[in-house]
Amino acid sequence: MVGEGILKGMAETARNFFGSFVSKDRLTTVQYPEQRELRIEAARDFPFLVYDGADWHQGMRCVACQICEKECPPKCIFIEKSKDKKPDANGKPQFYPAVFNIDISVCMSCQICVEVCPFDAIKMDVDYDLSTDDRFGGLLLNKQRLSKSNEYYRKIHPTEASAVDARLAGERARQEAKAKTAAEARLTTTAVQPASGEPR
Amino acid sequence: MTHLVQLAQLLDQIFVLAKHWLLGYVPAGAQPLCSAVLSVVPIIIVFPLLFAITTLLERKGLGRIQNRYGPNRVGPFGLLQPIADGVKTLTKEDIVPITADHAVHFLAPLLLVSASFMDYAVLPIGRNMVIVNLNAGVLFFFAVGSLMELAVFMAGWSSRSKYTLLGAMRAIAQMISYEVPLVLASIVVIMQAGSLSTVAIVNMQATYTGIWPHWFVFTPWGFAGFVLFMVAATAESNRSPFDLPEGESEIIAGYYTEYSGFKFALFFMGEYIGMFATSGMAITLFLGGWSAPFSFLAWIPSYFWFFAKLLVLIAVFIWVRGTLPRLRMDQLMNLAWEFMLPMTLLNLLTAGIWHFMPMGPSRWLVCSIMVAVPCILLSRGLKHKKKFQVHTYHYSE
Numbered sequence: 184m185v186g187e188g189i190l191k192g193m194a195e196t197a198r199n200f201f202g203s204f205v206s207k208d209r210l211t212t213v214q215y216p217e218q219r220e221l222r223i224e225a226a227r228d229f230p231f232l233v234y235d236g237a238d239w240h241q242g243m244r245c246v247a248c249q250i251c252e253k254e255c256p257p258k259c260i261f262i263e264k265s266k267d268k269k270p271d272a273n274g275k276p277q278f279y280p281a282v283f284n285i286d287i288s289v290c291m292s293c294q295i296c297v298e299v300c301p302f303d304a305i306k307m308d309v310d311y312d313l314s315t316d317d318r319f320g321g322l323l324l325n326k327q328r329l330s331k332s333n334e335y336y337r338k339i340h341p342t343e344a345s346a347v348d349a350r351l352a353g354e355r356a357r358q359e360a361k362a363k364t365a366a367e368a369r370l371t372t373t374a375v376q377p378a379s380g381e382p383r
Numbered sequence: 384m385t386h387l388v389q390l391a392q393l394l395d396q397i398f399v400l401a402k403h404w405l406l407g408y409v410p411a412g413a414q415p416l417c418s419a420v421l422s423v424v425p426i427i428i429v430f431p432l433l434f435a436i437t438t439l440l441e442r443k444g445l446g447r448i449q450n451r452y453g454p455n456r457v458g459p460f461g462l463l464q465p466i467a468d469g470v471k472t473l474t475k476e477d478i479v480p481i482t483a484d485h486a487v488h489f490l491a492p493l494l495l496v497s498a499s500f501m502d503y504a505v506l507p508i509g510r511n512m513v514i515v516n517l518n519a520g521v522l523f524f525f526a527v528g529s530l531m532e533l534a535v536f537m538a539g540w541s542s543r544s545k546y547t548l549l550g551a552m553r554a555i556a557q558m559i560s561y562e563v564p565l566v567l568a569s570i571v572v573i574m575q576a577g578s579l580s581t582v583a584i585v586n587m588q589a590t591y592t593g594i595w596p597h598w599f600v601f602t603p604w605g606f607a608g609f610v611l612f613m614v615a616a617t618a619e620s621n622r623s624p625f626d627l628p629e630g631e632s633e634i635i636a637g638y639y640t641e642y643s644g645f646k647f648a649l650f651f652m653g654e655y656i657g658m659f660a661t662s663g664m665a666i667t668l669f670l671g672g673w674s675a676p677f678s679f680l681a682w683i684p685s686y687f688w689f690f691a692k693l694l695v696l697i698a699v700f701i702w703v704r705g706t707l708p709r710l711r712m713d714q715l716m717n718l719a720w721e722f723m724l725p726m727t728l729l730n731l732l733t734a735g736i737w738h739f740m741p742m743g744p745s746r747w748l749v750c751s752i753m754v755a756v757p758c759i760l761l762s763r764g765l766k767h768k769k770k771f772q773v774h775t776y777h778y779s780e
Binding site for chain 1: 444447448449450451452702703705706707762
């Protein structure tokens, strides 16, 4: 008979209507500015620059190699290489980006910059509070706004960050070991050959 | 005790008495005009207010049906949302398409709103509370109600857009198809009451046997008529599941796609005001108008009962909207012409038989069978129509 399914459907919607007043589990809406969902680890929106240590400028991992700038499909990254060098987190003198801008109104969140970065300096953020009343300046992020600490990276992508940290620590240990053997070798060579000062 | 009865009567008639008291201060020559203004202005204030409340209730209700909160940001529990919406539509730019027929484009929303307000001229909102007691009130109601179709087509045609025209064509097809069962469903009441005057129809229902009222909905033909009337009224006011003319997901907003700002709000309001008017007519015809549902509740003012019934019907409209998906055009037409029309015609016969049979259980039995059997048979006919087949295209292969 016509209307049987309609009555069934009406009963279902009525159950939802009254149920939403009784059980809080039914209301899954997160009341955004007051409540926030835990950020999903696998999420990504726009890139940020990782720094080690406390000072964002001092600890910046980026060495302005400009690979990401060249690879970026929508060309939203703009980098100007510095003239001088500054010591990085390991104390090794490196170039650094004098200017590093990302226009997130152009960025398409493809993550290619992250894939190509040999220094693990650029990673994807999960921050979504990006609305601004200035659609040009507010969406053009400079290197200070892009810089976020490694602790932050560890917080938003724990699995990925621990893998990166382990890799970086391994590399650092290897380099230190190499430096140590090199230093020892230099010591022995200087002992044998005091005249030659330049290490090869 | 008599004091209480007098107080109840005073409360019931307080608006009527207030109007007469105010008219006493007006010179005799200006009295007809002032009387008209005093009757019309409350309608023009109260029903748009009800519209504002309904938009909020609808969004809240639909939200709860879908396990959401609904609007809860503006004011406590989102109660000021209608004001925010009103300010928003008033401050929006009014864009008229460059190729549009400007005069008709401008007139369409005005005609829609004024036509839907004219419906209230014959609706008895309370005891002695009707603007004009026309002796052809029901006829006037349907005549003015069909003006809304004209407004809808004016809007769709004058915008010069394919979406508006599609929406307007659908609207005309749907509204004319459902006008027929709408009027035929109400004829049973006219047959029983023997009058086209809405006041007379309500007065006839406002009597009681014991505690039970004589509402027409409590008879087999009245119940069938009420259900058919409400289905046709839903289609007539372009509400879900009959919202093909404005189908938001297919033709954006149908005939008012090209309207923005306050004209859009006028369309929105006209539609709701029209829906309240048809609901009010259903209340007047079948649900006893302003009369109380039990004789011992008759001390509560009559206008309270009218608005209580109206709110219940609005809640049902919202409930149905939250439940049913949109019909397809052929399903819509099949329902109108193959189910509703024969049902209303048979219902006329049922009402006639009810009138001429002697009172008692026998006429209840006969008339119930006369309503139930065709309903089952006709709905089976609707069901058997569902045959899926591969459609072959002759010209586009």
